[in-house]
Amino acid sequence: MNVLLIGSGGREHAIARALSKSALLSRLYAAPGNPGVAEVAELARLDVSDHAAVAGFCAEKNIEFVVVGPEQPLVEGLADSLRAKGVAVFGPSKAAARLEGSKGFVKDICRANAIPTADYERFANEEKALAYLREKGAPIVVKADGLAAGKGVVVAETLEEAEQAVADIFAGAFGKSGAEVVIEEKLEGEEASFFVLCDGTHALPFASAQDHKRVGDGDRGPNTGGMGAYSPAPCFTPEIEARVMREIVAPTLRAMREMGAPFQGVLFVGLMLTKDGPKLIEFNVRFGDPETQVLLPRLEDDLLELMLACARGALPERKIRFSPQTALAVVLAAKNYPGTPLTGTEIKGLERAGEIAGVIVTHAGTRREGDKLVAAGGRALNVAALGATVRDAQALAYRGVDAIDWPDGFCRRDIGWRAIERER
Structure with a gap:
C-alpha cells in the first residue's frame, strides 16, 4: 500500500526508516520530511494544516494510510478529516488528542478515575492562581494548559519563580495555550517514558525509555526537547509495567471510550516513579523525540503492520518483539x-x-x-x-x-x- 508520513523531525526519520522495511509498503511519501527522510521516501510539499490539501494529495497518489508524527496536526483534527474521506490514519481523533492538547483535561480524568498523579488545581483567573500558589508554597509546578512546544512547564523552586510563571502564561507567553493554567505538586522520584499501542479498545505495551532533558552534562542547565535517550529503561521493571497498565493506561482508555472518544494510536505515558509507586506526569498522543530514535532500532516486528492494527481496531494478543539489546x-x-x-x-x-x-x-x-x-x-x-x-x-x-x-x-x-x- 501507499503510505503518507506527516512530520519533519528525527522522530519522523526513525519512523520512515522503520516503515520502509515493511513488506506491506508499496510507496512511502512524507510531508514535509527532511534530508534523511528523503533517503527512504518521496517528499511532498504540503501544508499539513490544510486538511483538504492533504486529503486531495491522498486521493491523487492513491494513499490508503496516513501516519501522523507530531502532535499539532492531531490536536487540530487531521485524523478526523482524513477518516471522513475514507483514509485510514495512525493517530487519535481530535477529541482523543485532548490527552495531550489539554493538561487540565488529563488531570480531571485522573481525578475522576482515581489514576495516580500529582495533586493539582486548574485556573482561568490569574488572581485565583496566585492565591493558590501562596497557599501551597514552593517547590511547585506551573503548566500552561495547551500545547506549548514543550516549553509550557515550569518546575518552580521558589514562590517568586512560580508567580512569574503564572504571570507570563496569563500575559500571553504561550498564546491560546495559556488561557488556563494547571498548578500541581512537584513529584519526587525517577522519570521514565512508557509507550503503549492502542486500537480504541485494547492496549498493547510497546517499550520503555529514559531521556535527558537538561542541556548540560550532569543534568545541568535549562530544559530542552531532549538531548539523548536510551531504551529499555532499567528502572522500568515488569512489575512497574503491569502496575502502569492496570492503574493508569486501562482506566484512561476506558474513560475515553465512555466519553465517545476511543483512543487509537500510540499513547506516550510520562511517569514519575515515586516511593508510592508510578504516577502520571503527562500523556503525549504520539511517539516521543528522541525516544523514537531508540525504540524503533530495537523493534523486530513490522511497524506498518502494528500501526494498521491500531487503526483497524485489531491489535494482536501477543507481545511485540524487540531486540534484547x-x-x-x-x-x-x-x-x-x-x-x-x-x-x-x-x-x-x-x-x-x-x-x-x-x-x-x-x-x-x-x-x-x-x-x-x-x-x-x-x-x-x-x-x-x-x-x-x-x-x-x-x-x-x-x-x-x-x-x-x-x-x-x-x-x-x-x-x-x-x-x-x-x-x-
Whole structure:
C-alpha cells in the first residue's frame, strides 16, 4: 500500500526508516520530511494544516494510510478529516488528542478515575492562581494548559519563580495555550517514558525509555526537547509495567471510550516513579523525540503492520518483539540551543559515522543547500547505536558522534549515565 508520513523531525526519520522495511509498503511519501527522510521516501510539499490539501494529495497518489508524527496536526483534527474521506490514519481523533492538547483535561480524568498523579488545581483567573500558589508554597509546578512546544512547564523552586510563571502564561507567553493554567505538586522520584499501542479498545505495551532533558552534562542547565535517550529503561521493571497498565493506561482508555472518544494510536505515558509507586506526569498522543530514535532500532516486528492494527481496531494478543539489546541515542544540537540556535552552519562526516557498524544517524533539523548539509534547527541530528549493555551502546554512539565534523554543534557527553551506574 501507499503510505503518507506527516512530520519533519528525527522522530519522523526513525519512523520512515522503520516503515520502509515493511513488506506491506508499496510507496512511502512524507510531508514535509527532511534530508534523511528523503533517503527512504518521496517528499511532498504540503501544508499539513490544510486538511483538504492533504486529503486531495491522498486521493491523487492513491494513499490508503496516513501516519501522523507530531502532535499539532492531531490536536487540530487531521485524523478526523482524513477518516471522513475514507483514509485510514495512525493517530487519535481530535477529541482523543485532548490527552495531550489539554493538561487540565488529563488531570480531571485522573481525578475522576482515581489514576495516580500529582495533586493539582486548574485556573482561568490569574488572581485565583496566585492565591493558590501562596497557599501551597514552593517547590511547585506551573503548566500552561495547551500545547506549548514543550516549553509550557515550569518546575518552580521558589514562590517568586512560580508567580512569574503564572504571570507570563496569563500575559500571553504561550498564546491560546495559556488561557488556563494547571498548578500541581512537584513529584519526587525517577522519570521514565512508557509507550503503549492502542486500537480504541485494547492496549498493547510497546517499550520503555529514559531521556535527558537538561542541556548540560550532569543534568545541568535549562530544559530542552531532549538531548539523548536510551531504551529499555532499567528502572522500568515488569512489575512497574503491569502496575502502569492496570492503574493508569486501562482506566484512561476506558474513560475515553465512555466519553465517545476511543483512543487509537500510540499513547506516550510520562511517569514519575515515586516511593508510592508510578504516577502520571503527562500523556503525549504520539511517539516521543528522541525516544523514537531508540525504540524503533530495537523493534523486530513490522511497524506498518502494528500501526494498521491500531487503526483497524485489531491489535494482536501477543507481545511485540524487540531486540534484547540496548539502544542509546545522542542529540547533536546547534550552538546556543535551547536559546536561539546558530543555524545555516555546514555539517560534514555523516557518511563516516554511518559506516561504523551498529551506528544509526537520524536527521532532525537539517536541510540541503546545494551539495551541503546544514543545520536548520536547534536539534539537528541523532546518533544512535545498539549494544549488549548501556555502556556498550554509549561507547559506540559516541564513536559515531566523533566521526561527524560540525564545529558549530555540541552534545552532552554523559547520555545514559544513570543506567550505567546501575550496571556497576
